[in-house]
Amino acid sequence: MSLPVVDPPAERTGRSRVAGVLLAAGTSSRFGEANKLLAEVDRADGSAESGGKEGEPMVRRSAETVLAAGIDDVLVVVGYEADRVREALAGLDVSFLENPEYETGQASSVRAGVRALGDVDAAVFALGDMPYVDAESIQALVAAYEDGTATALAAGNEGERGNPVLFDAMHFPALADSDGDTGGKEVLFSADDAAVVETGDPGVRRDVDRPDEFA
Numbered sequence: 647m648s649l650p651v652v653d654p655p656a657e658r659t660g661r662s663r664v665a666g667v668l669l670a671a672g673t674s675s676r677f678g679e680a681n682k683l684l685a686e687v688d689r690a691d692g693s694a695e696s697g698g699k700e701g702e703p704m705v706r707r708s709a710e711t712v713l714a715a716g717i718d719d720v721l722v723v724v725g726y727e728a729d730r731v732r733e734a735l736a737g738l739d740v741s742f743l744e745n746p747e748y749e750t751g752q753a754s755s756v757r758a759g760v761r762a763l764g765d766v767d768a769a770v771f772a773l774g775d776m777p778y779v780d781a782e783s784i785q786a787l788v789a790a791y792e793d794g795t796a797t798a799l800a801a802g803n804e805g806e807r808g809n810p811v812l813f814d815a816m817h818f819p820a821l822a823d824s825d826g827d828t829g830g831k832e833v834l835f836s837a838d839d840a841a842v843v844e845t846g847d848p849g850v851r852r853d854v855d856r857p858d859e860f861a
Contacts, residue, residue, distance in 0.1 A: 649835070651805045651842045652795055658785070660792030662767040664812070666717035666784075667759035668740070670705050670774030671725025671748035681727050684734055687777045703734040707777035712810075713739060715784035717770060721762060723755040731774075753824040760821040768797075769818075771830060772810040778849035779810065787812040790843045798837035801850040807842045808850035 670683055686701035712720050720740040724731045725748025732742055743762050747754040756771065763769055768791055770784055783801045787810065790799055797814035800807045811830055813821060820833045834840050 649842045654786035654790045655793045658789045665766040665769045666712040666720040667771045668722045669755045671745045671755045673726045683774050704777045705774040708774045711781050714781035723759045760818050768814045770812045776853045778852050780847045783845040783847040796839040796841040798834050798840040801845050802842035803851050
């Protein structure tokens with residue numbers, strides 16, 4: 647099933663309260679024995695080679711991107727090796743929520759995250775294993791939402807759907823009932839006005855599942 651592709655407005659036009667939920671609870675089974683969220687990638691300022699020893703943990707890079715986008719509150723859902731993930735994010739302005747059901751799939755983290763959200767208009771759901779997303783891509787999602795484009799939006803590149811995704815609060819009950827390992831995909835495709843926001847950012851289509859997928 648395909649969704650309409652739209653261009654984002656040049657800038658935000660509203661003052662919506664948008665929260666961020668970073669999903670960082672998975673076991674990263676396809677990565678090998680190591681926890682991929684703790685694998686080091688290049689720093690956002692380009693000061694080190696990708697995967698180099700002077701980099702930063704993948705999950706930290708992902709969290710910094712959400713924060714740099716100007717999201718109001720950022721909640722990190724942790725599970726597998728939760729203490730190590732928390733340590734990797736030390737000093738960042740985020741809060742944490744532990745998902746004891748993380749082994750059942752990504753949807754359990756979506757459920758946990760959405761149920762913990764406060765009084766917000768919408769939420770951006772980002773993935774801890776997508777460290778190459780630009781902050782501007784998240785801003786494009788929020789701008790499109792505030793412009794009235796749709797209530798369910800996914801970041802895209804070259805017309806192809808990627809991540810992060812944004813959902814208006816009207817979809818929170820459905821997200822809280824999602825199951826399996828697809829997160830909010832079913833909710834996205836069942837929304838009456840869902841769309842893909844063209845970002846021009848290859849990072850929204852690039853996750854890291856294996857060690858050889860670093861830049």
